[in-house]
Amino acid sequence: MGISGNIGRRLAPKAAGAAPKVTTTFVREALKRAIEGVGPLPGAAAAAEAQLKEQHGDAEKAVHEIIENHVRWSGLQGFATNLGGLVTLAVTVPTNVTGLTLLQCRMVAAVAHLRGYDLDDPRVRNAILLGILGEETIAALLKKHEIPGTPMAVATAPVHDDRIDRVIATQVASAMIARVAGKRIAVTAGKRVPLVGGAIGAGTDAYSTWKLGRYVQRELLPRPKKA
DSSP, X not given: OHHHHHHHXXXXXXXXXXXXXXXXXXXXXXXXXXXXXXXXXXXXXXXXXXXXXXXXXXXXXXXXXXXXXXXXXXXXXXXXXXXXXGGGHHHHHHHHHHHHHHHHHHHHHHHHHHTTOOTTSHHHHHHXXXXXXXXXXXXXXXXXXXXXXXXXXXXXXXXXXXXXXXXXXXXXXXXXXXXXXXXXXXXXXXXXXXXXXHHHHHHHHHHHHHHHHHHHHHHSOOOOOOO
């Protein structure tokens, strides 16, 4: 995760104080809205189907476009929520966490839909949340036995174990807070130069979304179609 990620983990409790709504309930609600849609933003399956139609039924091209679109949108919201410095921390941290979590959940859910996963399945929903943790975080948590498996393993588990729901949501809440808190260091360092904070925020959020997209593209293998 690099220096900013390590700093972010140490600052996560402080960021949580600034963003008290970033809880397991928040994470589950963000996932729900990403899947079902919110305001002018269509749900993940609808977005996936629209992209599939645009790509003339080529699911892999649709996956690629879904990822690229969400990378751009993540960059835009990262720019808009990172123009200020520490003075605006209490406002921008919750906003940035909300926007980034929603977009990344939606991206992973859309990829999952295109790969043949049922977004109403609680196992798949847990896999989507795991997906936004990213490959490095997942590997570290697996090593410490803090999560039950990779996104693919969770999505295809024989049965759903509701005991892991809170475990996964807690890890996601912590990771998202740390991710945004770590970015704050670089943003604050550049706040004296006009637009630098926004540019750093845009680049960081876009890059993290791109990495997540490439990871879930490899991780969530296509499911066989039911006869």
